[in-house]
Amino acid sequence: MKVHLRMVGCRLNQSEIDTMARQFRSLGHDIVDTPAEADHTVINTCAVTNEATRTSRKLIRDSQRANPAGETTVTGCYAQIAPRDISRLPGVRRVVDNASKSHLVSQITGEKIDIIDSEPHERDAGLGRTRAFVKVQDGCDNACTFCVTTIARGAGASRSIEEVVREVNYLNRSGYQEAVLTGVHLGSYGYDLGDRDGLTHLVKALLCDTDIPRLRLSSLEPWDLAPNFFSLWANRRLCPHLHLPLQSGCDATLRRMRRNTDQRQFRALVKSARAAIPSLRITTDVIVGFPGETDDEFEQSESFIREMGFGGLHIFRYSSRPGTPASRMRNQINKRTKKDRSARLLSLSRQMEQRFAQSQYGRRSEVLWEQVSGAAPEGYIVTGYTDNYMRVRTTHPRDLTNIITTTQLGTYTEGAIHGTVKEIAPQ
Numbered sequence: 001m002k003v004h005l006r007m008v009g010c011r012l013n014q015s016e017i018d019t020m021a022r023q024f025r026s027l028g029h030d031i032v033d034t035p036a037e038a039d040h041t042v043i044n045t046c047a048v049t050n051e052a053t054r055t056s057r058k059l060i061r062d063s064q065r066a067n068p069a070g071e072t073t074v075t076g077c078y079a080q081i082a083p084r085d086i087s088r089l090p091g092v093r094r095v096v097d098n099a100s101k102s103h104l105v106s107q108i109t110g111e112k113i114d115i116i117d118s119e120p121h122e123r124d125a126g127l128g129r130t131r132a133f134v135k136v137q138d139g140c141d142n143a144c145t146f147c148v149t150t151i152a153r154g155a156g157a158s159r160s161i162e163e164v165v166r167e168v169n170y171l172n173r174s175g176y177q178e179a180v181l182t183g184v185h186l187g188s189y190g191y192d193l194g195d196r197d198g199l200t201h202l203v204k205a206l207l208c209d210t211d212i213p214r215l216r217l218s219s220l221e222p223w224d225l226a227p228n229f230f231s232l233w234a235n236r237r238l239c240p241h242l243h244l245p246l247q248s249g250c251d252a253t254l255r256r257m258r259r260n261t262d263q264r265q266f267r268a269l270v271k272s273a274r275a276a277i278p279s280l281r282i283t284t285d286v287i288v289g290f291p292g293e294t295d296d297e298f299e300q301s302e303s304f305i306r307e308m309g310f311g312g313l314h315i316f317r318y319s320s321r322p323g324t325p326a327s328r329m330r331n332q333i334n335k336r337t338k339k340d341r342s343a344r345l346l347s348l349s350r351q352m353e354q355r356f357a358q359s360q361y362g363r364r365s366e367v368l369w370e371q372v373s374g375a376a377p378e379g380y381i382v383t384g385y386t387d388n389y390m391r392v393r394t395t396h397p398r399d400l401t402n403i404i405t406t407t408q409l410g411t412y413t414e415g416a417i418h419g420t421v422k423e424i425a426p427q
């Protein structure tokens with residue numbers, strides 16, 4: 001069977017799609033680039049904003065238009081909260097809720113799978129994939145007032161350490177150089193298994209029982225991290241990049257969002273992290289235009305964000321999601337104001353990213369080269385990422401894809417640092 005896979009949204013959705021691709025391939029099916037070539041299309045949807053649901057619907061319609069004879073399976077957070085609407089769309093064969101998603105490939109093919117136990121499938125290697133997203137938990141027990149994810153994904157549920165170690169070993173044997181641990185609420189990994197230090201234990205096990213060259217953590221809620229957590233970074237295979245979603249830098253807004261942090265706690269956390277981890281890059285998420293966010297609140301937020309000196313921001317305009325407490329709050333903010341605040345933070349983000357990149361000038365970093373992006377008289381133009389997740393570009397006589405090199409970092413232009421390769425790690 002020919003299968004086309006699409007996703008909207010976060011790294012968790014990406015990790016699920018990557019896993020499905022490996023599962024389909026392990027059963028001998030082909031992954032194709034367009035719905036027009038496919039017998040079956042799988043769409044992993046998102047509902048985090050109105051824009052995300054619109055994009056999800058558009059993907060379903062486009063897939064049907066491109067191939068009226070093909071079948072479509074829809075899953076993900078939008079499918080979870082609006083299954084009836086989705087099942088009425090043309091060409092939709094099946095809607096799979098988030099809880100059943102791990103069996104989706106078996107449901108479509110009627111075949112049983114245990115990919116992790118199998119040896120790497122021949123067709124898995126050499127696909128140009130260098131970094132794999134590994135889902136280690138799902139769901140969240142918090143109640144941030146803007147968040148529809150808890151409605152769509154349910155309570156926290158973690159995979160066992162043994163299972164994650166097996167998967168990462170499998171990925172390593174398949175040629176991946178980096179595993180990124182992901183989850184809806186990654187910092188709560190293990191809570192449901194009765195282990196309040198679950199993430200620490202998981203990271204230690206992965207560093208000890210796998211040889212994956214690089215291990216990275218995706219988004220971590222700031223209130224989950226104890227200062228001694230950062231001692232894990234004594235092992236240089238753990239990448240010095242933390243994405244700590246702040247959402248707002250104003251305490252009053254944070255209280256309305258029901259976030260379990262404030263300026264004082266966040267500042268202390270950032271200080272301990274920077275003291276423990278050399279060359280650490282910290283990035284964050286910010287929502288602008290949350291209900292009731294006055295000009296004064298926004299300015300407090302902006303000034304705190306500047307003080308934190310992040311290495312970059314992901315900025316979201318608040319989007320009212322049905323069923324959430326924030327959607328019922330008074331003083332919803334108009335579009336114009338959200339747009340202006342978003343533009344202000346975007347400009348701040350660019351300045352902060354540039355400042356961080358300049359601070360890296362002259363440093364030697366391990367760079368994982370991910371793809372060839374062009375050609376020059378001296379060779380291939382290759383792009384990749386440093387350990388602290390800055391984009392790097394170089395020109396080299398060899399195609400360096402999926403190779404880690406020690407690289408000297410130079411000037412930053414057009415969203416990437418110029419790198420000079422100094423040493424190529426033995427394969």
Ligand code: SF4
Pocket residue numbers: 140141142143144147148149150184185221
């Ligand atoms: S921590 Fe808050 S924002 Fe994150 S998934 Fe849980 S409820 Fe949503």
